Amino acid sequence: MDVRKGCETGMELDVQDMPQEWIEKEYNRLMKHVVVQPECWDWTATLSNGYPRFRFMGRMQVAHRVMYALVNGPIPEGMVVRHTCDNSRCINPEHLVLGTQRDNIADRESRGRNGNVGEKSRWARLTAEEVVSIRERYAAGGITLKELGLMHGVSQNTIHAIVTGFSWKHVGGPLTRRRAA
């Protein structure tokens, strides 16, 4: 794959044509540098300007962006990957959402005013309960990843990661064998 393709299509970390095995290998490589906890997964390796750094596709990248791309697919041009937990060392994919630079600034301003962190995030975040219900609903059949994604306001890739146990490993519910999303 031509890594410059990312720039040409306006997508960053364009991983969507990569085989699932490659994605899993890179995911495992990334996971060697985190402490997995029920909440935030703190980065234990190199930081730069307070953000985790990771060599990926031949370049140094911000690790939480790499995590986002591996789990959810490429990051559209001009979008930033934001933390719902306000912990810049965290790369837990469940704490990462796409946003704009303007959202980031608005967040900082609202925190500056009321000193409140995270709680009032207007970004939907799945709960453990929802994850179990997504797995049960999918295992029961008759519904697509896309439909479940629309119901819960997340991408099809996020649902795929949930039903295969790729994300939310610590939560129960029936897992589905991995297959093409």
Ligand SMILES: [Zn+2]
């Ligand atoms: Zn976090």
